[in-house]
Amino acid sequence: MYSKKAMSYFKKPVNIGGMDDADAIGEVGNLVCGDVMKIYLKIKDNVITKATFETFGCVSAIASSSMLTEMVKGKTIEEALKITKQDVIDALDGLPAIKIHCSVLATEALAKAVENYRK
Amino acid sequence: MKYNNIYTDYAATTPVDPRVVRAMMPYFLTNIGNPASMHKMGQNNLKVLEKCRNTVASFVGAQTKEIVFTGSASESNNLALKGTMWANKAKGNHLIVSSVEHDCVLESAKWLSKNGFEVSYLPVDEYGMINPKDVEKTIKKNTVLVSVMQANNEIGTMNPISEIAEICHKNGVLFHTDAVQTCGKIPVNVQEIGADLLTASSHKMYGPKGAAFLYIKTGTKIEPWMHGGGQENGMRSSTVNMPAIVGFAKAIEIAKKEMAGDEKRLIILRDKLIKNILEKIPTAKLNGHPIKRLPNIASFRFAYIEGESIIYWLNEYGIMASTGSACSSPKLTPSHVLMACGLRKEEIHGSLRLSLGKWTKEKDVDFIIDKIQIIVKKLNKLSPFIKK
Numbered sequence: 001m002y003s004k005k006a007m008s009y010f011k012k013p014v015n016i017g018g019m020d021d022a023d024a025i026g027e028v029g030n031l032v033c034g035d036v037m038k039i040y041l042k043i044k045d046n047v048i049t050k051a052t053f054e055t056f057g058c059v060s061a062i063a064s065s066s067m068l069t070e071m072v073k074g075k076t077i078e079e080a081l082k083i084t085k086q087d088v089i090d091a092l093d094g095l096p097a098i099k100i101h102c103s104v105l106a107t108e109a110l111a112k113a114v115e116n117y118r119k
Numbered sequence: 120m121k122y123n124n125i126y127t128d129y130a131a132t133t134p135v136d137p138r139v140v141r142a143m144m145p146y147f148l149t150n151i152g153n154p155a156s157m158h159k160m161g162q163n164n165l166k167v168l169e170k171c172r173n174t175v176a177s178f179v180g181a182q183t184k185e186i187v188f189t190g191s192a193s194e195s196n197n198l199a200l201k202g203t204m205w206a207n208k209a210k211g212n213h214l215i216v217s218s219v220e221h222d223c224v225l226e227s228a229k230w231l232s233k234n235g236f237e238v239s240y241l242p243v244d245e246y247g248m249i250n251p252k253d254v255e256k257t258i259k260k261n262t263v264l265v266s267v268m269q270a271n272n273e274i275g276t277m278n279p280i281s282e283i284a285e286i287c288h289k290n291g292v293l294f295h296t297d298a299v300q301t302c303g304k305i306p307v308n309v310q311e312i313g314a315d316l317l318t319a320s321s322h323k324m325y326g327p328k329g330a331a332f333l334y335i336k337t338g339t340k341i342e343p344w345m346h347g348g349g350q351e352n353g354m355r356s357s358t359v360n361m362p363a364i365v366g367f368a369k370a371i372e373i374a375k376k377e378m379a380g381d382e383k384r385l386i387i388l389r390d391k392l393i394k395n396i397l398e399k400i401p402t403a404k405l406n407g408h409p410i411k412r413l414p415n416i417a418s419f420r421f422a423y424i425e426g427e428s429i430i431y432w433l434n435e436y437g438i439m440a441s442t443g444s445a446c447s448s449p450k451l452t453p454s455h456v457l458m459a460c461g462l463r464k465e466e467i468h469g470s471l472r473l474s475l476g477k478w479t480k481e482k483d484v485d486f487i488i489d490k491i492q493i494i495v496k497k498l499n500k501l502s503p504f505i506k507k
Contacts, residue, residue, distance in 0.1 A: 057428070
């Protein structure tokens with residue numbers, strides 16, 4: 001059902017956990033639906049220097065969260081916001097169609113974090 | 120690291136006992152006559168078919184002619200509900216089913232409700248158990264049939280079905296029970312239960328897929344659902360699946376001898392699993408009744424983590440299990456059984472069912488206990504709901 005790459009990001013997710021000195025935090029999803037993602041960003045001179053995450057959810061929720069935190073590292077906020085759901089899915093060599101709508105929350109969590117940061 | 124497979128999904132389907140496979144083989148290769156044929160090979164198989172029917176009947180305390188072989192438990196349940204409601208239209212149009220039945224019962228009920236019949240759904244308590252008093256309250260003048268499963272396939276809770284049957288009969292109502300998870304695991308007797316109709320399946324008791332039966336008590340009015348050549352005394356047209364039925368009967372012969380010992384052994388393993396998981400994992404809770412449960416099903420829920428993730432991690436360690444989480448279902452809906460128990464959706468997301476069987480060893484259970492602790496720790500680390 002899942003690609004090798006998605007499974008490897010699920011089994012050995014990178015950038016996990018919270019961040020005590022985060023400059024921005026974004027949380028999306030809800031417990032009732034079954035997927036919640038929280039993203040933590042460290043931002044310096046408009047560049048994301050570090051991103052970590054915590055996710056409640058299935059394989060694709062965890063894998064896509066981890067993947068996005070890898071993808072945004074070193075990017076400016078504007079560049080990071082340009083990453084689409086599809087970019088995350090492609091980076092994982094695809095995800096099952098049924099999972100895409102509910103479990104790929106990462107880009108929304110990022111947008112939320114940036115929104116909070118800019119407030 | 121490569122792990123050996125540990126199968127703990129026996130409630131979904133069981134492996135076929137090698138002795139059953141051996142008994143079936145001649146019916147694929149040499150004894151291939153159609154029991155409806157007049158020649159020797161056909162007539163020989165007709166005799167074997169009736170012997171199998173007798174084996175099944177005596178196993179559940181029925182008369183031979185009261186057993187109708189079908190292709191699956193879903194088919195038996197469809198026939199029980201649709202056939203009985205249809206045949207008893209003159210008496211009434213009201214059907215009562217429990218809210219934790221298997222989908223094949225619930226979907227049959229739904230179809231009936233779309234076709235002029237009235238359906239009531241019985242609630243369950245927090246353990247998923249049906250209260251006989253609720254059955255009594257729900258029965259009306261036009262009630263024809265009540266269908267309540269003997270034990271639930273997801274959480275293992277056993278229902279007081281003989282009490283329910285008694286209430287039905289006091290009110291002139293027929294009683295059907297889905298005994299798919301019990302028959303072959305614990306003693307099932309149609310007389311003791313007081314069932315008018317009872318469903319059981321071969322592939323849940325180490326027999327092959329493709330064989331099941333419906334017990335129909337003599338005198339029960341029921342309309343056949345599958346029309347054709349008139350096999351099974353007109354109740355189920357279709358060419359008789361000889362190898363599967365021979366296998367089913369062999370599985371029952373084995374169960375007769377080995378069931379009691381298996382049951383004792385499985386209860387010990389199940390209880391070890393439950394005790395250790397609940398003791399060692401503070402976020403774990405048991406689903407289903409603590410005592411009145413099937414010998415082989417342990418169902419849990421883990422707070423703050425999601426079931427599909429648990430299943431995939433177990434899979435990495437070679438452990439095959441299942442979950443009621445919405446994420447794992449093709450419809451993306453959480454388990455209707457756990458919903459009926461009053462659990463919140465977020466609790467259901469973290470559910471896990473382990474069902475044990477004949478070939479589950481104590482060292483498998485120890486391995487599972489060990490690995491579940493590791494998995495829960497891993498997923499807790501990722502969870503946004505746990506303060507670190």
